[in-house]
Amino acid sequence: MYVSPIREPLVKGNKTYSQITQDIAAPIEGKPGKAWYMGLTISLSAMFFGLAMMGWTVWEGIGTWGLNRTIGWGWGITNFVWWVGIGHAGTFISAILLLFRQKWRTSINRSAEAMTIFAVMCAGLFPLIHMGRPLLAFFVFPYPNTRDLWVNFNSPLLWDVFAISTYLLVSLLFWYMGLIPDIGTMRDRVTSKAKKAIYGLLSFGWTGSVKHWQRHEKLSLILAGLAAPLVLSVHSIVSSDFATAIIPGWHTTIFPPYFVAGAIFSGFAMVLTLLIVTRKALNLENYITLAHIESMNKIIIATGSIVGIAYLTELFIAWYSGVEYEQYAFLNRATGPYWWAYAIMMTCNVISPQLLWFRKLRRNLLFTFILSIFINIGMWFERFVIIVTSLHRDYLPSSWSMYAPTLVEVGIFIGTLGLFFSCFLLFIRFFPVIAIAEVKTVLKSSGEKETKNESL
Amino acid sequence: MDNNYILSRKTKLVFLSISVIGILLIALSFLFEHPESKQVWMNILLNNLFFLFLSLFGALFIALHKIAHSGWHTSLTRIPEALSKFLPYAAVLMFLLIFGMHDLYHWTHHDLHDPIIEGKSAYLNQAFFFIRMAIYFAGWIGLSYLLRRNSVNQDLSDNPKYHKQSKILAALFMAFFAVSSSTMSWDWIMSVDPHWFSTLFGWYVFIGLFVSGIAAFILIIAFLKSQGYIEFVNKEHVHDLGKYLFGFSIFWMYLWYFQYMLIWYSHMPEETIYYAQRINGFPIIFYALLFLNFLFPFLGLMTRNSKRNIKWLAMVAFVVLVGQWLNIYFMLSPGIIGESATVGFIEVGSACLYLGGFLFVVFNALTKKPLLCKNDPFLKESFHYET
Amino acid sequence: MKRYISAYFTDEENLLRASKTLMEKNISILDVLTPFPVHGLDKVLGLKESNLPTVGFIAGGIGTLLAFGFQTWAFVIDYPLFIGGKPHFSVPAFIPITFEVTVLFAAIAMVFAFLFRSKLGLGAKNKIHDERITDDRFLIIIDAEKEESQFDEVKAILEQESAHDIQLKENN
Secondary structure (H helix, E strand, C coil): CCCCCCCCCCECCCCCHHHHHHHHHHHHHCCCCHHHHHHHHHHHHHHHHHHHHHHHHHHHCHHHCCCCCCCCCCHHHHHHHHHHHHHHHHHHHHHHHHHCCCHHHHHCHHHHHHHHHHHHHHHHHHHHHCCCCHHHHHHHCCCCCCCCCCCCCCCHHHHHHHHHHHHHHHHHHHHHHHHHHHHHHHHHHCCCHHHHHHHHHHCCCCCCEHHHHHHHHHHHHHHHHHHHHHHHHHHHHHHHHHHCCCCCCCCCCCHHHHHHHHHHHHHHHHHHHHHHHHHHHCCCCCCCCHHHHHHHHHHHHHHHHHHHHHHHHHHHHHHHHCCHHHHHHHHHHHHCCCHHHHHHHHHHHHHHHHHHHCHHHHCCHHHHHHHHHHHHHHHHHHHHHHHHHHHHCCCCHHHCCCCCCCHHHHHHHHHHHHHHHHHHHHHHHHCCCCCHHHHHHHHHHHECCCCCCCCC | CCCCCCCCHHHHHHHHHHHHHHHHHHHHHHHHCCCCHHHHHHHHHHHHHHHHHHHHHHHHHHHHHHHCCCCCCHHHCHHHHHHHCCHHHHHHHHHHHHHCHHHHCHHHCCCCCCHHHHHCCCCCCHHHHHHHHHHHHHHHHHHHHHHHHHHHHHHHCCCCHHHHHHHHHHHHHHHHHHHHHHHHHHHHCHHHCCCCCCCCHHHHHHHHHHHHHHHHHHHHHHHHHHCCCCCCCCHHHHHHHHHHHHHHHHHHHHHHHHHHHHHHHHCCHHHHHHHHHHHHHCHHHHHHHHHHHHHHHHHHCCCHHHHHCHHHHHHHHHHHHHHHHHHHHHHHHHHHCCCCCCCCHHHHHHHHHHHHHHHHHHHHHHHHCCCCCCCCCCHHHHHCCCC | CCEEEEEEECCHHHHHHHHHHHHHCCCCEEEEECCCCCCCHHHHCCCCCCCHHHHHHHHHHHHHHHHHHHHHHHHHHHCCCCCCCCCCCCHHHHHHHHHHHHHHHHHHHHHHHHHHHCCCCCCCCCCCCCHHHHCCCEEEEEECCCCCHHHHHHHHHHHHCCCEEEEEEECC
């Protein structure tokens, strides 16, 4: 396999295979610094606060939230869609970039896949706790019961159950199967008996046999082939929660691919947020290079532009349709009581990523980090705008109302942030954040020894 | 064999015969079917669009892979470049619509007393319609010309500036295409049913464009190989094109399904009428489209080997091309002609007439440059890679 | 007591060439252990293609039939309801769940098939020949049940490709 010399190296620092192992295993073998403990403390505190708020919700009821009859979905579902969307980047990096033979994915896919699992876990909490009787949540599964009833297969809310469950499981399998060889590496490196036993158990007895690798490669390729349409289907089904309705702002055919593009957009932003910090903290700058950051930024500007075009399409077709309710829905978004949310959405999602047309900015870590946070804020507001502004003023003016979250809802959201970051911090402590074996496969063709020039 | 394509007399004759068959079928149609002017214009629009799409795909393929820094495709670029050379012809053909506007587009009629159409008249009026048409073609033809010129200049010099310039041109093309592909589909196709609308429509038409383009690309490669050219195009390239055809046929189905399902689900009459008209009036075509464009390529290209066999791949590509042609037919015909629409002599004949001309233009374009470009910094990757 | 020859490489290209030569001489290679998948090694060793894809396809097919069939039975035969004015056999609505279950079945089946066939799993007791294999060493294990004379020939081939630590061992 030939790699053109104008491509930037994917592994810098003239590494050998052994050095790769060492560099990536180092954070696990050493002791974490103060920053890690501080980060974990803050995240866990946030998580426990959120858990308390969730408990309070289950105990007292949804009345503790700011929802009302007009606006039945607010922060809860906004957060659900936001988290699911973020999760999609992991699968995109693992599966779709694998199918497109993008070798630069090898140093970021492990963390991205882990991020997916944590994000989907956070997402899954919301459908659970927003139910009136969450202790009866098992009702959503089609099991034979004494009521002789089946679940409503016609409802997108049920499609969600199957989609999110499948997505969580398949992502978990994909992530773990990829991890097995690297856990083998950890097993063979650690010296303490306890750690060796644990990593040994988790390594499933991996030996590195060529026949196993052959199957492993095949498995990865086909799981990627399955995960790619899965990513598309899951967020399309989530978008159907809105698109199958009849209210303006919700019922629109562009939602499925537009939501998917938006998900990849916000997911990559979150990957960047996490990895810009991680690469510095764990001394992995030779593996997650500026070239990787730039490639991720290119995907951000591509998907961000798709999202922007979708916004313009919605606006145009609302006018073109001649339907006064559609036209009002969009007028209200831009000029009504939630105009500020719309402005944040447009600024963060449409205007700011366009700055990435400039190569200097694509390769600037500080700018990228700040932008990645803006994008996630913008994407949160996109879901908020779609959900709340469409609900608060639909066909019947006498039903028009307003919505504001309560401390409980905000607390739950903060709790999920706490859960997410706690999980991620634990992940980087105990597991290799970069796919060791995969990076080794690209060392010869794309490591710094071979290629010297920066890309044109 | 040397890398310069020669358009043999035999091949020219074949192309001519296809067009002649087309003319004969059209003549038969006038004799026996007596098509109305609406049907004639529908066929002009249908084939204008179909072959425009194949041509646009050529430019799109190059631009897209350029900005993605893709290497595997570089030895193939002369073929999509040749496809894009049909664009000026597509422009001329599209401007012919000036004479058929009343037959094609209901909104061009005056005194309709239709408040819905009047509401859109700021966008749907003939002047703006043709101004937009001019802008689309100016952008597509201009940018694809510049991209081709860069490619030729790169043959003559290995100055890296050509590679850099190409990336900028490619980005400009992508941005322009992203907007124009949607607006052109609203203008030329969606407005045929002037009361109907769908925000997904632009992207749905785009994916059809992409799939047809890949299919055409495959067929051209199969043809050139059968004549002994392009030995540097190996199984790996074929495999990648097969993956595109497989994957994007699935993506087409995905978009078709969601446009249909969301309209079916919400059951709003102003939207469902579009599908009700089609599934009730033309059930055979309705389901045939799903078979030709999804089920057949999905099952037929699932295995690895099936995607590496150029003959089988060409077979599937041909079926998909027919399916995509039928797809455009189905978007236009019920709206323009109505219940009595059929696929008759004039439909097949017009397609043949256009096909012969299109093939001639494209294969003639292939003779103008060597089949293999030079000096592309990624060219060597195209020779040494494995899927 | 199975006897075998083991040798270490530090570079996969040497390993590939050595394997090729050994295969040409019909010397039976029992296993090759590498820290990462070496491209082309499975072809050189003449390994059969894995049939995981077939497992996936069949399992997925079962999932499709199961999901679509069940929804049809539940909503057409067992307890039909009028939902949104749609027909009982509401095909478009059945598609998302059918698709998800297909993917689910295919993925789970393939993962289990992979683990089962490779004898990997929680509590699997596979012999770890050397802890450096998962770091940067490539290990080749060659059958040595036949005459001792083979050992010299094999040793020569291996040494030509910079193998080191070539030993004759016994399985216990």
